[in-house]
Amino acid sequence: MIRILLVEPMTLLRGALAATLSLEDDLTVAAALGCLDEAPAMARAVSPDVAVVNVGLLAGDGLRLFGRLGVEQPGCAMLVLAGPDDPALLNRALDVHVRGVVGTQAAPCELVRGIRRLARGERVIDAGLAVAVVAAPRSPLSERELDVLSVAASGAPSAEVAARLHLAAGTVRNYMSVILHKTGARNRLEAVRLAEDAGWLR
Helix, strand or coil: CEEEEEECCCHHHHHHHHHHHHCCCCEEEEEEECCCCCHHHHHHHHCCCEEEEEHHHHCCCHHHHHHHHHHHCCCCEEEEEECCCCHHHHHHHHCCCEEEEEECCCCHHHHHHHHHHHHCCCCEECHHHHHHHHHCCCCCCCHHHHHHHHHHCCCCCHHHHHHHHCCCHHHHHHHHHHHHHHHCCCCHHHHHHHHHHHCCCC
16 A cells, blocks of 8 residues: 655645545555644655655755655655646656656546655656756856845845854845846846746745
8 A cells, every 4th residue: 555645735625636546456645734833744654755845845955844844755666746836846856855846737537657766766757847847047146145046035134044044244245245246137126036936036
């Protein structure tokens, strides 16, 4: 029996997916959650073979939680459900422990087939989504520049950004100048908007 941890924020969809997967004789949904916060603890409790996670949950702090789940459960294959408009988040997912990607437009039988293949140790990558990922613009910003912009996105003034990142205020100003140059933004707010739209921010 393949044990599945399902993490999907939309209650109706989560219920439909759980019901569909449970119809298969060799699949069982060991747990179904609406957010990633509880996933590491739940995975320790139910020992899933495959984790099915909506890629939208990887925004913000979600990628860290997702990565933690993969590290703590090395025997659990990670599969993300993603749409064609999610290439940036999908890029971030592929940088960690994902072994499978299935499109949200896929038929239920394709998801079932993907879960079985992952449980056998194979990789599953939706061809259409792979093309979208390759075509998506990569972030021109370094990890530290993304750190600075992520904190600045909260509206914090430069002095607070510096304090939270343990940097000098002048260093933060230098980083912001480089960020504006690399993104072509006219000001900090525009840089934040561009980065958020592209899915670069953590």
